[in-house]
Amino acid sequence: MLPEDFLLKSLTGCGQDWPFGYSELEPYYTEVERQFLVSGLPGDPGYPNGGSPPLPPLPMRDFGRRLAKGFDSLGWQWWPSASAIFPREEAAKLRYGPEGELGTVSTGADRRTVKASTDVTHWPGALRAGARLETGVQVRQILIEDGRAQGVEFVDRDGRTHRTAAKHVILCANGIGTPRLLLASDNGKGIANSSGQIGKNLMMHPLAALAGVFDEEVDGAVSPLGAQVQSTHFYSSDPARGFIGGAKWGLQPAGGAASHLLSYPWTKGTPVWGDHFADSLRSRLGHSAMFSIVSEDLPNANNRVMLDHRQTDRAGGPGVKIEYSLDDNSRNLLKFHVNKVTEVLKAAGAREVVVDPLVRASGWHLIGTARMGEDPSKSVVDQFGTSHDVPNLHIFDSSTWPTSSGFNPAASQAAIALRSSEHFLKETSW
Incomplete structure (x- = not known):
């Protein structure tokens, strides 16, 4: 995003300003580009001076x-x-096929992704470090007791219900899944919604x-x-x-x-x-x-x-x-x-x-339904994604955005999540 995207209300009188600005996010943009092996060319005059993508631009x-x-x-x-596609020589071979499989390179039986998505760039290291990934499951609710999150209740792929305890719960279910889960938690009474903002201001x-x-x-x-x-x-x-x-x-x-x-x-x-x-x-x-x-x-x-x-x-x-x-x-x-x-x-x-003039099937970017802000009466989380109401509940997805900007959200959301994660690790008491 551009610096002006964080100041919509100040510049136009509409919407909301963000509780932080471009300058605070810029080092995280640079680090995200490094982690995702972004291909690009530095020097775009449309942006402030910043870091250089780690890989050269695609042909x-x-x-x-x-x-x-x-x-x-x-x-x-x-x-x-810029593109989150790597490495350059493999991306140059990429072709569209009739099956519509974008982001793969096929050479006979060898099929490799060239998309720098988290399954390639982040999950392998996380699993080696001891993270446990549960696939095919669905969280039913966040468990609450005495105003704090106690863990989550989820259903596995076979329909069995489980509960897992946690000192902190980090929610990343995006602009539809996040408000849905918050409203359904505490046995349907809803949580973290003293502001009444959960579910409102969907932007697409x-x-x-x-x-x-x-x-x-x-x-x-x-x-x-x-x-x-x-x-x-x-x-x-x-x-x-x-x-x-x-x-x-x-x-x-x-x-x-x-x-x-x-x-x-x-x-x-x-x-x-x-x-x-x-x-x-x-x-x-x-x-x-x-x-x-x-x-x-x-x-x-x-x-x-x-x-x-x-x-x-x-x-x-x-x-x-x-x-x-x-x-x-x-x-x-x-x-x-x-x-x-x-x-x-x-x-x-x-x-x-x-x-x-309006692509009807384009509701991919789901933003804004648990907005961040410094005033608990007007927002769901603070600038680092921590709930105003539930101190050990955190939201690190694009549901927290006060405004949408006019850019695809992936790079900014990755940078915001990295900033929030860093703050979480530094400031959280275990």
């Missing part, structure tokens, strides 16, 4: 170079995107997608799914545009045949199916590149997560009900950025631009 494909020239012709800022980053189709082959079906180019040229909030907040543009490969038939933005464009199927697919496959527009989602107490007692899960716990409506701010924001991205694609030589 720029033809479609990336074309769009970079399009940006240059308009005088707009762009930069090669409304997403638009645009694909440019070129006459020439542009290498658009080859490359990791991660972005080639990122732009924050129009990111900063400008009230003159009629909305608050920003959006980040990420240039991605358009993908293989399955993506062109079943995925965004193609399902909003001219139908491929029918007598013209072969010609339509041939004209697009390998000839296309796609922008995703990740837009800021303002906190709104009416966008919320609640328990649904009409249904139960396999552990016997209540289901979840989500109420969420897109507001005019998001609609105006997306419309503005779609028009600007269309300009870039045309400046790069695209003969056709296919637009999905």
Whole structure:
């Protein structure tokens, strides 16, 4: 995220400021990049000076170079995107397959991931150090006694109920799972909610997608799914545009045949199916590149997560009900950025631009339902994720975010979790 993302209320009068700023998080961004072996290029003028990613950027494909020239012709800022993909020589071999398996390299029977996800970068070391990982289980509730967490009750894959004691409970179930578990705990009475904020202010980053189709082959079906180019040229909030907040543009490969038939933005464009199927697919496959527009989602107490007692899960716990409506701010924001991205694609030589102005299947980023803050009457946890109400209960996921920013949350959430973990280890009494 950018420094301004932590100061939304101060800068715009809307939303909330964070209880800490970019400068406090910057060293954790640098350490997270090291731990996840991030590939990238230092010096992006859109950011303050900071550390350098440990690995060089991924190779720029033809479609990336074309769009970079399009940006240059308009005088707009762009930069090669960072990626949590390693090592470089293996990532360069990555191809889309018809099965849609992204993030693997196959050489005969040898199949290795090139995604720097925690199963590769963190879990092996944690297991060697003595951590115990229970898979296929579901926590039913956090156990509470005398205002403190005592442990958790969970159901294993065979349906058996277990209780495990703990001096501290750290919750990382994201913007839907976290409020659901908090509201269902203490035998359904709910915990850590004296502020009344649990479940409120769900933010999901409304997403638009645009694909440019070129006459020439542009290498658009080859490359990791991660972005080639990122732009924050129009990111900063400008009230003159009629909305608050920003959006980040990420240039991605358009993908293989399955993506062109079943995925965004193609399902909003001219139908491929029918007598013209072969010609339509041939004209697009390998000839296309796609922008995703990740837009800021303002906190709104009416966008919320609640328990649904009409249904139960396999552990016997209540289901979840989500109420969420897109507001005019998001609609105006997306419309503005779609028009600007269309300009870039045309400046790069695209003969056709296919637009999905709101990708309905894009609720992946689940943010804000157990917000952090220094005032216990208005927040669930403090700036380090510790509950105001239950002193040995901690939340280290993106449900604690006061605002969403217009960036994918993974890097920031990893840095925030690292900062919270460091504080936990230094300050916790055992």
